[in-house]
Amino acid sequence: MTPRNQSLVGNAARASGSIASTLLLAALLILAGRVLGDVEYGKFSFALAVAMIFEALVDFGLKEITTREVARERRAARR
Incomplete structure (x- = not known):
């Protein structure tokens, strides 16, 4: 399987999930x-809303920072 096909299959699996x-x-x-x-x-519903607020505060920018760092150092990210 080519790398492009692997990427497509992986993306389709993530989207389906x-x-x-x-x-x-x-x-x-x-x-x-x-x-x-x-x-x-x-x-x-109130408890769920409070949990979502705390999740947003804890995650504050973590996904974006991780994406940026992985994009900067792809070789180190593969380990």
């Missing part, structure tokens, strides 16, 4: 809404 993950999350949120009821689902 991302789509599947999004669909599964949507299904689980719908199910949680039906099972938990109004008040409990509100508490769940």
Whole structure:
């Protein structure tokens, strides 16, 4: 398999995984809404929102910095 084909297969696999993950999350949120009821689902949504805020603060720019550093030193990144 050529490097280009490997890249295409890898990208397709990542995209498929991302789509599947999004669909599964949507299904689980719908199910949680039906099972938990109004008040409990509100508490769940609040906790999820707080967790997402903390995740954004912890990750603040880490993905971009990692991408930049890997692009600068490709040989070191392959190890």
